[in-house]
Amino acid sequence: MSNEATVHPGTAKPAGDGNIASYIDHTLLKPEASEAEVLKVCAEAAEYGFKSVCVNPVWVKTVTTALKGSGVLTCSVVGFPLGATPTDVKSFEARGAVLDGADEVDMVINIAAARAGDKGALADDIAAVAETVHAGGAILKVIIETALLTDEQKVLACQAAVEAGADFVKTSTGFNGGGATVDDVALMRKTVGPNVGVKASGGVRSLADAQAMIAAGATRIGASSGIAIVKGEQGSAAY
Secondary structure: OOOHHHOOOOOOOOOOHHHHHHHEEEEEOOOOOOHHHHHHHHHHHHHHOOOEEEEOHHHHHHHHHHHOOOOOEEEEEEOOOOOOOOHHHHHHHHHHHHHHOOOEEEEEOOHHHHHHOOHHHHHHHHHHHHHHHHHOOOEEEEEOOHHHOOHHHHHHHHHHHHHOOOOEEEOOOOOOOOOOOHHHHHHHHHHHOOOOEEEEEOOOOOHHHHHHHHHHOOOEEEEOOHHHHHHOOOOOOOO
């Protein structure tokens, strides 16, 4: 399903104005989003050439249908936004999203396990979802929720994600305070190495923000200010 084969998740192209859209997951995750708003985001993604549209699972079928033939991927979330969901439920949710047409799945880790230093529990949780997602031909991004972790815990979570077979690590949900920082992206890139993607999400609102994240090692940007970013303007959205 995914078109990631054309550019390895861990390999970024130069972050020039001309290709910045190809880094962006155009995102609409607010719980009150309407069908009209979802379809508007899809139309924008097709117009600007964003990498994907990222929505809650209830909208995956709608997005997949709307994006057909556009070249834009469908992305959804699992265990979102808290991560405090049993592993089998995360796997079930991921399977449903992929069956509905998701090319990519962004899952939230067991944040409590990361804070407790329980790498085994983290890896087991991620591996189960990775197996489900990969079986459906999709890719898995793992949200570690950097705002709630120390640097040591961030490293642990990234290591667990790599060991469990994740395709990407991702900074934030955008729902638990904080967001992507250059320092966190650089730390995550250093930890996962060159062959795993790093997604910066939360608070990326301008072209300068996006370019700084890419320079630090991000290969994907999650943003609801995607249009402002590609236009060189300042976005105001929280995510």
